[in-house]
Amino acid sequence: MNRTTQNRYAPDRAVAPGEVLAYELExxxxxxxxxxxRAGLTEKQVIAILKGKGSTIITEETAIKLERAIGMPVDYWLNLETNFQKARA
Structure with missing residues (x-):
């Protein structure tokens, strides 16, 4: 996958991983x-991530699946989740 497509979405605030994922899907x-x-997730899991509902967080396992499906690195997803959770605290 072309790595130049990474990190195009760069808001000036902490965003939920689901918001970034929605942008990337679009x-x-x-x-x-x-x-x-492609990711080996259920559609219900994808929807939960996109909506940021419940206890849905990007785990290492989910990040690996997202990397395989859309090519954005595991570390990107994990850092995004960590930063979002810190901003919410």
């Missing part, structure tokens, strides 16, 4: 169902 023209299939 840019790629990828549906939630397609992401779920």
């Amino acid at each position: 840019v790629r023209g990828m549906t939630r169902a397609e992401l779920a299939r």
Whole structure:
């Protein structure tokens, strides 16, 4: 995957990983169902991440699956989640 597509979304505030994921899906023209299939997640899990609902956080396992599905590095997702959780505290 072309690494120049990384980190295009750069707001000046801490954002939920789901917000970034929604942006990346839109840019790629990828549906939630397609992401779920590629990542080995259920569509319900993808929706929970996108909405930031409940106890849904980006774990290392989820980050690995997202990297495989859309090519954005594991560390990117984990750092995004950590920064978001710190901002919420």
